[in-house]
Amino acid sequence: MSWNTYYQRKHAIAEVLDNARRDPRSALDTIPNPFTGAGELLAALHYKWMQQLNGRVEVALADTEHSPHGDRVEAVTTAWRRTAATNPALRDVLEHHAEHPVLRAANAQQHRMLALAAGLAEQHEDEHDIARVGQAFLHLLRATPAQAEERSRPGVLRKLIPSR
Template sequence: MSWTDFHQRQQALAEVLDNARRDLSAAFETVPGPFRDTDELLAALHHKWMLQLNGRVEVALTDTENAPHGDRVEAVTTAWRRTARDNPGLRAALDVHADNPALREPTAREHRLLAIAAGLAEEHEPSHDAARVGRAFVQLLRAAPDADRHARQGRLRKLIPSF
C-alpha cells in the first residue's frame, strides 16, 4: 500500500466516522472508494479501534505495575471506557455491526486481549476460552458503566464461573 492509498483510506475512515456521528444508519449506505466492501471497511474500523485500545491498555498496565496496589481489572476497565468515550462514532459503528461475520474473529481477538490483560485469563489457555472470558468482561463493562470496583468484581465472578 502506498502512502497515497494509506491517506485515502484514513480520509475515508474519518468521513465514515463523521457520518456515523450524525446518522449511524446512513453512514454505511455506500462504501467509500478505497474499500471494496462493507466487510473490508469494518475490518479497517476495528483495526483503528484496536490501535487505540491497545495503546491505552499498555499504558494502563504499565501504570498499574508501578502502583503499590495496582489492579489490572480496573486498569483495563478504565482503558476500555476511555477509548469508547473518546471514540463514540467508532464504537457505535462497530456495535451496530457486531453481528457481521467480518467482525467475528477480530472481536474474539479483542476479547482475548482484554481477558489476558486484565488477568482474567492466561496466554496458554485456549483462545476460545480466553475470548469467552473477555466477552463476559466487556458485557459487564457495558452493563455496569458506573459501578464501583468491588461491585463490578462481584458481578464479574458471577459472569465467569472459573474466576
C-alpha cells in the same frame, strides 16, 4: 500500500465516522473509495479501534505495575471506557455491525486481549474459552455504569468477577 492509498483510506474513514455521528446505522450505506466493500471498511475501522484500545490498555497496565494497589481488571476497564468515550461514533458503527463476519473474528480477538490483559485468563488456556471470558468481561463492563462505579468504593467491577 502507497502514501496516496494511506491518505485516501484515512480520509474515507474520517468521512464514514462523520456520517456515523449523524446516523451510525447508515454510516456504511455508501462505501467510499478506496474500500471495495463493507468487510474491508469494517476491518479498517476495527483496526483503528484496536490500535487505540491496545495503546490505552498497555499504558494502564504499566501504571498498574508501579502502583501498590494496582488492579488489572480496573486498569483494563478504565482503558476500554476511555477509548469508547473518545470514539463514540467508531464504537457505534462497530457495535451496530458486530454480526458482520469480519467483525465476529475481530471481536473474538478483542475479547481474548481483554481477558488476558485483565488477568482473567492465561495464555495456555483454550482460545475459545479465553474469548468467552473476555466477552463476559466486556458485557459486565458495559452493564456496570461508570458513574456508579466511580461513586462507590474502588474495585466494584473486580468484586463482580469470581476469583479462580
